Each structure stands twice: as structure tokens, then as C-alpha cells.
Amino acid sequence: MAKEKAPKTQVTSELTVIPPHAVNIPMFQLLKDDGTVHKGAKLPDIDKELALKMFSTMQFIRLLDERMFAAQRQGRISFYLSSLGEEAASIGSAAALKFEDMIMGQYREQGALAYRGFTVKQFMNQLFSNEQDLGKGRQMPVHYGCAALNFMTISSPLGTQIPQAAGYAYGQKQSGDKTCTLVYFGEGAASEGDFHAGLNMAAVFEVPAIFFCRNNGYAISTPASEQFAGDGIAPRATGYGMRAIRVDGNDILAVYQATQEARRLAVEENTPVLIEAMSYRMAGHSTSDDPTGYRTKDEEAQWRDKEPMVRFQKWLVAQGWITDEAAEQQMASHKEAVLAALKEAEKVPVPHVDEIISDVYDTPIPILHEQLETLKAHIRNYPDAYPATSERVK
Amino acid sequence: MAKEKAPKTQVTSELTVIPPHAVNIPMFQLLKDDGTVHKGAKLPDIDKELALKMFSTMQFIRLLDERMFAAQRQGRISFYLSSLGEEAASIGSAAALKFEDMIMGQYREQGALAYRGFTVKQFMNQLFSNEQDLGKGRQMPVHYGCAALNFMTISSPLGTQIPQAAGYAYGQKQSGDKTCTLVYFGEGAASEGDFHAGLNMAAVFEVPAIFFCRNNGYAISTPASEQFAGDGIAPRATGYGMRAIRVDGNDILAVYQATQEARRLAVEENTPVLIEAMSYRMAGHSTSDDPTGYRTKDEEAQWRDKEPMVRFQKWLVAQGWITDEAAEQQMASHKEAVLAALKEAEKVPVPHVDEIISDVYDTPIPILHEQLETLKAHIRNYPDAYPATSERVK
Amino acid sequence: MAKMNLLQAINSALDVAMAKNDKVSVFGEDVGHFGGVFRATSGLQEKYGRARCFNTPLVEQGIIGFANGLAAQGSLPVAEIQFGDYIFPAFDQIVNETAKFRYRSGNEFNVGGLTIRTPYGGGIHGGHYHSQSPEAYFAHTPGLKIVVPRNPYQAKGLLLSAIFDPNPVLFLEPKRLYRAAVGEVPEEEYTLPLGKAEVVQEGSDVTLVGWGAQIEVIERAVALAEKDGVSVEIVDLRSIQPWDADTVAESVMKTGRLVISQEAPHTMAFGSEVAATIQERCFLYLESPIMRASGLDTPYPLAHEKEYFSDHLKTYEAIKRSLNY
Amino acid sequence: MAKMNLLQAINSALDVAMAKNDKVSVFGEDVGHFGGVFRATSGLQEKYGRARCFNTPLVEQGIIGFANGLAAQGSLPVAEIQFGDYIFPAFDQIVNETAKFRYRSGNEFNVGGLTIRTPYGGGIHGGHYHSQSPEAYFAHTPGLKIVVPRNPYQAKGLLLSAIFDPNPVLFLEPKRLYRAAVGEVPEEEYTLPLGKAEVVQEGSDVTLVGWGAQIEVIERAVALAEKDGVSVEIVDLRSIQPWDADTVAESVMKTGRLVISQEAPHTMAFGSEVAATIQERCFLYLESPIMRASGLDTPYPLAHEKEYFSDHLKTYEAIKRSLNY
Numbered sequence A, B: 001m002a003k004e005k006a007p008k009t010q011v012t013s014e015l016t017v018i019p020p021h022a023v024n025i026p027m028f029q030l031l032k033d034d035g036t037v038h039k040g041a042k043l044p045d046i047d048k049e050l051a052l053k054m055f056s057t058m059q060f061i062r063l064l065d066e067r068m069f070a071a072q073r074q075g076r077i078s079f080y081l082s083s084l085g086e087e088a089a090s091i092g093s094a095a096a097l098k099f100e101d102m103i104m105g106q107y108r109e110q111g112a113l114a115y116r117g118f119t120v121k122q123f124m125n126q127l128f129s130n131e132q133d134l135g136k137g138r139q140m141p142v143h144y145g146c147a148a149l150n151f152m153t154i155s156s157p158l159g160t161q162i163p164q165a166a167g168y169a170y171g172q173k174q175s176g177d178k179t180c181t182l183v184y185f186g187e188g189a190a191s192e193g194d195f196h197a198g199l200n201m202a203a204v205f206e207v208p209a210i211f212f213c214r215n216n217g218y219a220i221s222t223p224a225s226e227q228f229a230g231d232g233i234a235p236r237a238t239g240y241g242m243r244a245i246r247v248d249g250n251d252i253l254a255v256y257q258a259t260q261e262a263r264r265l266a267v268e269e270n271t272p273v274l275i276e277a278m279s280y281r282m283a284g285h286s287t288s289d290d291p292t293g294y295r296t297k298d299e300e301a302q303w304r305d306k307e308p309m310v311r312f313q314k315w316l317v318a319q320g321w322i323t324d325e326a327a328e329q330q331m332a333s334h335k336e337a338v339l340a341a342l343k344e345a346e347k348v349p350v351p352h353v354d355e356i357i358s359d360v361y362d363t364p365i366p367i368l369h370e371q372l373e374t375l376k377a378h379i380r381n382y383p384d385a386y387p388a389t390s391e392r393v394k
Numbered sequence C, D: 001m002a003k004m005n006l007l008q009a010i011n012s013a014l015d016v017a018m019a020k021n022d023k024v025s026v027f028g029e030d031v032g033h034f035g036g037v038f039r040a041t042s043g044l045q046e047k048y049g050r051a052r053c054f055n056t057p058l059v060e061q062g063i064i065g066f067a068n069g070l071a072a073q074g075s076l077p078v079a080e081i082q083f084g085d086y087i088f089p090a091f092d093q094i095v096n097e098t099a100k101f102r103y104r105s106g107n108e109f110n111v112g113g114l115t116i117r118t119p120y121g122g123g124i125h126g127g128h129y130h131s132q133s134p135e136a137y138f139a140h141t142p143g144l145k146i147v148v149p150r151n152p153y154q155a156k157g158l159l160l161s162a163i164f165d166p167n168p169v170l171f172l173e174p175k176r177l178y179r180a181a182v183g184e185v186p187e188e189e190y191t192l193p194l195g196k197a198e199v200v201q202e203g204s205d206v207t208l209v210g211w212g213a214q215i216e217v218i219e220r221a222v223a224l225a226e227k228d229g230v231s232v233e234i235v236d237l238r239s240i241q242p243w244d245a246d247t248v249a250e251s252v253m254k255t256g257r258l259v260i261s262q263e264a265p266h267t268m269a270f271g272s273e274v275a276a277t278i279q280e281r282c283f284l285y286l287e288s289p290i291m292r293a294s295g296l297d298t299p300y301p302l303a304h305e306k307e308y309f310s311d312h313l314k315t316y317e318a319i320k321r322s323l324n325y
């Protein structure tokens, strides 16, 4: 498809003020809150195996989030951030991609990473900053990344990954390998200048990128109503001459289908797409947060009724692809795996102190060698003060 | 008016991809290219005196631009930047404001400043960086500013004034004095992250601000088609839940009326408005630029036919408010004034060297006093090397 | 007087300032009803209303851009950046706009009413992006003042000075001490001078210079040195811009030795300026080279935080190197 | 060999790099068909197509964000920021992203292919926003390399090294010399080492350190000093990060004196680091304090540009102060 040109501007001699909400963007939904399918809805082409993989990943993430939140409370890890209630958004979208597509996350998309094949052990290694962590223990918990799985390492500064996704997708387009980049971000991060930069550039350069906004209603304590005055994030696409889809982020089938269509547009027609997935952050922002200070139990309860995993399970059961008992059993085995991996990862030491200077550059510059030698001499001098590393400094 | 809430989102079970150009924004025009009024058009309430003031300001600016461009070519000033072809946009909008309203410019709105009453002498003092320049000779030519005229000093970094306008307008709203801020920027600057920040914040905080985009087709050599893929700047307002007006920037009557309405909305209803004025940068970007490298004579010629000053003059003549001869005479007297002021300003010395450290802080910090004393001793030592200031260093 | 931790002292300063002058407003991400992620603005929205204490959208360049405009209009905005690590999207608004506003306009306009508050520093398991000490990035910027308090008493007095100072001030709060540092703080208004260092402790053998949370580290190092019989003079800069070279020079002329202890990565941390200036001013008095104990020249790591950190032991070793040169 | 000015040398480096490796692309504001406002990318779109040499929208944070992504994907982007003064909106992408990309990911990902080119410096009647020398703002950032050439030969050789170096490089071009500096430059590929200073001239009485366009100023100052019979060693740093402290220290141990001449405002300019490090390494060799000739601690003024500037006369005076201490 050639870039769709803006229509020729009409001239009017009557002063026309365009109203604040000039586009009407409906929300795509296949499964109703109760797990039944909308009458007449055309479901995506999804087989049992795929559906069960998606479901199992949802269960795993729910379990992981629950256990690791608790582990933080027990002081076993320093920080955790749960994706409770948003599992459908990340897993449904990841499932619609090809493995070769790049995923860039914000930080609440552990579901996408698990779907790609990140093992429970890999999760744990990162969460415990141990020497087996692919990120070498350098970033806070939940800052996962894995080149082998085409999942870009998370970085805390919000929004920075959005123009990076445009650039990454530009490279993919140049390479001709028919892949795309999907980038996640919250409705809060969409306020950053980098959002504007990234979407506009993607539209101008016609790159195969999918901008996936998880609109979960909050940015820490700030409700969406204080984040923007517009009708969510989707209508911004129009400002960039970009296509948009709004989808029920708690309906994994709808998310899957919407992302499939976005991927088709991105890769086959080089038109980036903005997806806005409507959801709700059911937990606190992170283990550092307590949402009772800024929202009501009532509101939370309303959203519990729209919960994505139960909804999907109902549909699977109705399909005859799983039973409630089997689902429960599966959950129990996820639990076992998580607990076992947790105990194991906890015992693995932090990276060797030599790693403190690697990867600043491709090879350490001279001053880093000096600083490391000084540091090691110092550690030898005061081994008790640096218990995590001193044993291995000879 | 209470903030207009976004309509409740409709649910659909049919996948809907919102097309890239979902809002249709017509361009408001009263005067056709030939200076005649559209049939049935309702003209703004504008009397002869006001109309002639607007016209005279247009002439003055055209003349100033022409002479100072030439002065730069003669090496008399170091830099100049003309607003040729865009006089209606800046003057028409400035005329629709109250004097107490703040104007923040980008750099091509000398028309607005002249309309406010900046004298030819004040223009010249800035252009020659002499000691009578309100800006104390610190910035490049055309970086005007005048607190007494509520015209914020221009700063070169693009887009920075846009969130500043939101903040200024917030202060105005708090003060309860029923004023607003109008901020100009180019369609190029609208790509900056600060644009996104400023418009979104203005919409959220419901401030009395008018965001006035001069879409003149180019950002230096970059055509609008490589700046964005959307239908110009106006549809972005929808993304912020903001009102928008697109106006023919070469039709001063339409600009005047559009801005009047925007001001009413901003001040009386606390709803910011985005105005996109469609125009054309008829000259090069600045004296440092030569547009023949990136656009055709043909294109330029087409826009010459839509030229705003001739168009307005035709209307004034048809109204019987001026004759072509009177217009010509008036132009000649502007010319005289400009030439006289130029010659005078050229003779005024640059600011005293003591001014090099003032205004960094409200009062110079100790290191600045030291640096000034060292500098003056040095100038005394080598007076010939610092001819602009040495005579006055005793 | 009341016992306050550093956060309470900040909160009290904001409260006093808002009560005193209704042009003072505070805003930033989560600053409104919630009171900020560290709760520094807690209770202020209830007390002064939503127009004067409010959440902003999540956009640091916008927060400072907006604050610049509001200050230019004549208000006294106190803008919060949630973490010092997230101040960089606002770098242009601060360095090119805030700092140059008055100078470039020939004093036609200024944003002197602006104060930017942000928590800085490590030691809280924050890794790369919740640990940085960005003062040096801003110290090269004429037009800006930069202030770093070390305890609750300083925090309140310096913040009140910053808010009412007719120049824009970047106010860096040592988040490690938010709850850890507790002390007596007057409940009413008082101010401490900007641009003036404080001699925390007099001594004769060596001068130790630091600022903010690092003073606590220095004090622990000095305790070790004192056991060795060394007499240390401790100077807390308090202001990074303008910084009080006179007080430091005077001390060094007395002790003949200078050690700087700082959290940020070594190269081009603010201690470089202190060393460069003092070696020039005290050349004939220096008995050994000026030593710097700093963070490593790496991003701030998580698992190796202790190893990265310029702690009291590294500072103590620097003191010894200075003395035994 | 051909006679080239500095711009032509840059253009030639880009041409050679693009011909050699089709992963190299160049982009930025007005960089495409027009060839950039200084014409550094002139002819490259015609030669290599619109996909590899193109205009971007006007958004520096986007240019670098996009370039970071493109580099992470495995390309070798050369992003232009139109003026060094306009690099600050991209500060977060550079300091928090580019510089930390490899470290934070444990080398899972990197943006080593990235080169950022930008013209810097004054002396062209540019005032506040077309004159700044921003190198010091970036020098506090582990993970970044920073390079400043002083003439056409260096410009080409260093730029080619920067483009193919497996680390992100900020390449600052002295715009005052774009057309003014002309010299013999090989037409083919060649490289000059990053992180290595060059001894431009040997001497025995005093060492002069500078970089980029300031070397020309230094040479004029040295000519004056030589008339007084002073023998000066000139060291051009060429790289600001990592910087070659060894070469400078070696020179100072020989001469016993050091003067730094730099364009940026005095406080926290890169000379502060040079002075801090060298006083530590050469303490026993220094016969006088390390002197710095710098810009004033003000924004860059227009009418008083000459007065503000650390010109050859001020540098010459600093040499004399160093010698007559």
C-alpha cells in the first residue's frame, strides 16, 4: 500500500472550530466480561495448542507475580513489579508476532517475555541479580532482556524505547527480512516527548513498527484523567497520519487478533500502527507503592469482574480445550517450578567484581583498569566490608 | 463551559482500524486569493482604523524585512530573517489579542511585535546589538523581546516556548485577570517533544493559551511532507482533547477572526485552542539560506499569487478605505523611517563591557566580578584587540 | 523546634513557603493528592488546594518548560522531578532556557522564581536509574544555582532560601537520608545562605570537602582517621553553584592538604573543579596532591553497589594517601 | 592527497564509510537532499539513495532515539545534530540510553555503531545558541566516547575511526574552521586512534593543552611566547573521553608547567578534569599552578564575543602567569 495521502483540504468561509473529541474510536472486543463471545463476532484463527500456550503463560505470570511480590515483602529481593490484570495485553500481543520480531518493553510485560520462552530460572536470575543474570546484576529487578529471544533489555527512563523502536524497525525494513518491532508503553509514558518523536518519525519513515499502549488507567498514583484530556491515546495516531486500533486489553482473543492485523499492516504494507489496549493495573504500581492512598476498593472491584485470565479460562472450558481442574493442576505445577527456581537462584552469588568494569565500553578503557585494580586492592584490605565479592578477589 | 468529556467508548466486535486521516479539517478563508470576499461569508467586526493599522504594520514589516535583508548582504548586520509572505498570520493574530495578553514568538513574528508598538528604532537597536538594545546585545539579530509590550524575548532553541506558554497561561488563569498567552511556532518546531508536552499540559490544565502554528511548508530545507505524514498540525489537537482551527494564514481577515474566537474560548471558557495557519515562507529561511537548492521557482510563483498583503490591499481599496496611491505613499514613508533608523542605530556603540556579567544572576556572583576585573585589566593591556569596548574601559 | 526527618523538613519548608506567599505552587509527577512518591508534598494539596499543589502529566521537559513559563509570569513554582535520574529529558529546558532566560533578554524577563527539587544519590538498591548524582552535569551552567543539603536542618533552611531566591535553583535532595537523617528543625521560617560553605568540624592536618549525603560518609571516614590521631577539617559545600572557593581555600591554606569525597563517577565530577581551583589558589600551601574519592567511571551498578560506592573506607584511604604522600 | 577544507574532509569520511559498508547511514535535520545546513552531507543522498541519507523531522531527542534503535539493530548510523547548542533535547537519549545501553544489558545489546556528529564552538557571531562548546556536559558520562578534531586531516581520520569504533562516539566539529581550515587529506580511507593525544609541537618550558579549534588559538599564543624566548610543548587531546592523561602527564613531567586553553565557560569545563588529574599525577614536578584560560562564566554573548572569548592573548597571558609564578 502506498502511503495514504491526507485528503485535499477543503476551503470554508464559515469559521469551523474542530471539537476536542473529533474522532470516535470504539473498542474492539470478542469475549465479553463473562467469557462468552459477542454474537456474530468472527474469532481469530487460533488452535488449541496456541490457546493453551497463551493460557499457561498467563497462569505462569500470575503465579510469578504473586510469589515474587511476596518474596520482596519477605526481604528476599529488593523490588518487584506485578502485571496483575494486564496479562492478556502482553501475552496476546506477543503471541501474534513472529519470533524474529523485536519486542521492546516498558517493564510490565513479563508475559510477552515468558511467551517468548524466557525460563523461570532466567527470570529468577535477573530478580536476584546473580551471576547468571544475563544483565550481569546491573539493573533493578524486572529489567529483563534477552538477545536470543529478541526481547530488548528494559530501561527505566520512560518513553525512551519509543523512538528507539522506530529506529530498530527502520533497520529491519532496510534489511528486507520482513520483521517488525513491537514496543510497549503505558498511557503515562505516552506523555513523554519521546512518544511524540517516535510516532511521528515512524509515520514519516513508514517503518514496520507497532506501538502498543497499555492504558491501565494509572501512572503510579496519577489517574489517566490527570494525564490527558483527550479520549485516551488512540486518537493521537490521527495527528501523525497513522492507523490506530483500540482493543479491550483484558480480552486476549481481541488483543491477539488486533495485533495480528497490525503486524500485517506493519510488515506487508510498511504502515506503523498504534494499538491502545484498555486495561487496569490491578495491583499497586510496584512493591514501593500502596494504591489505597489514591483509589477506591470499589473501583478495583469493578475491574476484578473484567479480569482477563478467568475470562479466557471460561472460553477455553466452553471450547472444551481445558477443564477447571486441569487449569488448577497446571497452576500448581507452575507454583512448584517458581518456588524451586526461587530457592535455587537465591543461592547463586552475585557476579565477580571484575564485571564491574566490563561492558562500559566494548573493552575497558585504561582508567577503568586502574579503578578496578585499586578497588580489588581495597577489597583485599577490607574483605568484610564487601562480603558479596571479597571471597573471590584474590 | 465545562471541560468537554470524551464520549463513552463504544464496544465493537468487529475489528476497526482507524484510518490515518480520520478527521477532516477544512481551512477557513474569507478573502479569496484575488481579495474578494467569499459569497455569504460573515466578516469580522473590524473598523477602518483597525484595518488600516493592520495594513500599515504589514507594509512596515515588508519594508523592514527587505531593507534588513539587504543590510545583511552589505555586511552591516550579521544575520537577518524575513517573514515575507507570512505577515498576515502574525499581524492578524496579534490584532485579535488584548494588549495585556502575552505573546511568545518563535522568531518569524516581527509583525506581531510591530503591531504591539515596537518602534523602528527598537528593531534597529536589537538588529545592531547596540547599547540601546533591550536585550543588551546578547543575542543574534531578530531575537527581540519587550516586557513593556508583553512580548517574550525570542530564544533560538525550537519549541521550548510551547510548554512555557502553558505555564505562563496557568499563571494568568490563577491571577484571574482574564488574559491569555498566544504562542507562535513553525510546523517544523511542532515535531519537537516540547510541542507534545505543552499541548497536552495545556489541555489537562485548561489554560487560556492559543497555540498558533505557522505552517509555511518548510523547516529550512525540509518540506512539510518530510516533517510529518499527517494532515498538517491541526488534527493533533484531537489527540489532546483540544479544539482546533485551520485558517488561511495569508488571509488577514480570516486569521483575525479565527484568533478572536480562539481568544474567546481560551479566556472565557479556559479551553486552549490550536490554530494552524496555512502559509508559505516566500523568502529563504534566513540570510544564511538559499532555497534554490531545494524548491522550484514554479512553486514559489504559485504562492506569490496567494500573497497576503496585496490581497488585503485589494479588499481595503474595495472598501474605499485606502487608495493604491495612498498605500504607495505610506510605503515610501515607512521606507524613510527605516532607513533613517538604520543609519542612526548603526552609530550607537555596543554595550559597555561591564554588561558582560550582568543578568547572569540577579546580581553577579563573586567569580563573575573577578572575571570582569581580570578581563578589564586585560583589555587595558591590549586595547586594540577589543576595539568595541576598550575605549570605555578606564 | 521539632524532631523531623529530612522529608518532613522539606515538607515543612514547602508548607511555610506556601503559607507565606500564595504565588508559591508545587507540582510534578504524583505530587498532588498522593503527596509524591516519597511523600515530600504530602498534605499540601489538602491545605492549599488543587491549583497550587498538583499532579502533572508524565513529561519532565514539560514540567520544567511549564515551570519556566509560570516563573516568567511572576509565580514561584517549585517543580519536582521524581528522581534525579529523570531530569535529563528536561536538560534543554534547564540549561538552554532556565539558566539563560534573564541574560538573553537583558533582564526584560527572568525565571528567578523557579526552584527545581529532585532526589539524588545511591545506596538504596536503585541501580542505574534511581541512584545517580547529577550535580556535575549542571555545574557548568552559568545562570543556575545548585544546592545540596546534608540534613533536615539544612534541607529546610536552604530550600526556603532557594524558593525565595531571585534566581532559578536546582535543589538536590539526598534520598538515602530522607528518612534516615533526623534532627531538630524549627517549625517556623528560617533561611540558610546560598553559595556559602559550612565548616562542619575544624581540624589542622587535612581538609575534607563534600556535600549532601556524602558528609555522613566523610564523618565516618574522619572517625577512623581520628583514631590514627589525624585532625581533620570538614567543609560541607552546601552550594555547588556558586560554590564557596574562599572557604575551601582558607581551610587548605591552614591544613595544607585536601581530600574530596563524592558519589558521582570520578571523571568530571564536581570535585574536579574543586581540585582545579584549589591547586591554583593554594599552590604554595599544598603538601600533597589533592585526592578524590569518587564513584567508579561506570554507570551505577546494582549488585556491585557497595563496590562502586565511594564509601567511608575509600575516603579514609584517600585521607591516608594524602597524609602519607 | 587532495586539498580539502574541514567540511570536505568530513564529507569525504562519510563518503568513504558509506561506500565501504552499506550499514552506514547518515541523517538529521536538512541532511538529505540539501546536504545539511553546512553541506557536510552534500551529494550523499544522490550517491547512496534516500534510504541511507535522509532528512529527519525536527526533533533531536527523536533523532538520537531513532539512531539508538537503529544502532541496536546492527546498523552504523551517523546522526547529525544541526548545532551543538541543540543537542540538549537529546541529552537523556545520549546520557541515559546511548551511554548505558551495553552495560545495563550485560552486553546483550549495544549501540556501538552509533556516531553523533555536531558542529560546536564560537567565533561566528552566533550568540547564545550557535556558539556553545558542550563537550564538558558529556565528559562525565561513562560509556560514551568524545572526539574533537582540529583540522581536515584529523577530521577525516578520526571520523572514520568513530564510525567504525564499536562504541558510541560523540564527534564535535569546530564549525569556525569548517571552511577556514584547509589541508592535505588522503582521498582514501585512513584512521587516527581514538583516546590518544597528539604532541603537536615539542618544547621544554611549559605544556599547553587544548583540543579542536582552540589549538589554532594556542598556536597563535605560542608564537607570541616564542618571541619572548619561551619553548612550549603543545598537546592536542583529540579525544575528551577517554582522554590521554598519560601523554599530558609525561609532557608536564618534562616541562613542569601546564596551561589549558579552552573555549567553554571556565567552571567545570573539561580543563578542570585535566588540571585535577595532572596535579595529582605530576605533583612533585609542577613548578607553578596549572593555569586555565577559558570563556567567562556567562552564556555566550553576541556583541561581546571578542571579550568573552579565550583568545590567543588571554592564552598568552596565562602562559606568562605560569612562567612568572
Ligand SMILES: Cc1ncc(C[n+]2csc(CCOP(=O)(O)OP(=O)(O)O)c2C)c(N)n1
Pocket: A108, A156, A157, A158, A159, A185, A186, A187, A188, A189, A190, A214, A216, A218, A219, A220, A281, A285, C029, C058, C060, C082, C086, C089
Ligand atoms: C523519565 C521517567 N520519569 C519518571 C519515571 C518514574 N516512573 C516510573 S513508572 C512511572 C509511571 C508510569 O506509568 P505508565 O506509563 O502508565 O505505566 P504503568 O506503570 O501504568 O504500567 C513513573 C512516573 C521514570 N521511570 N522515567
Ligand SMILES: Cc1ncc(C[n+]2csc(CCOP(=O)(O)OP(=O)(O)O)c2C)c(N)n1
Pocket: B108, B156, B157, B158, B159, B185, B186, B187, B188, B189, B190, B214, B216, B218, B219, B220, B281, B285, D029, D058, D060, D082, D086, D089
Ligand atoms: C532545537 C533546535 N533544533 C534546530 C534548530 C535549527 N533551526 C533553526 S530554524 C529551523 C527550522 C524551523 O522550521 P519551522 O519551525 O517550520 O519554522 P519556519 O522557519 O518555517 O518559520 C531549524 C532546524 C533550532 N533553532 N533549535
Ligand SMILES: [Mg+2]
Pocket: A186, A187, A188, A214, A215, A216, A217, A218, A219, A220, A281
Ligand atoms: Mg499506566
Ligand SMILES: [Mg+2]
Pocket: B186, B187, B188, B214, B215, B216, B217, B218, B219, B220, B281
Ligand atoms: Mg516552517
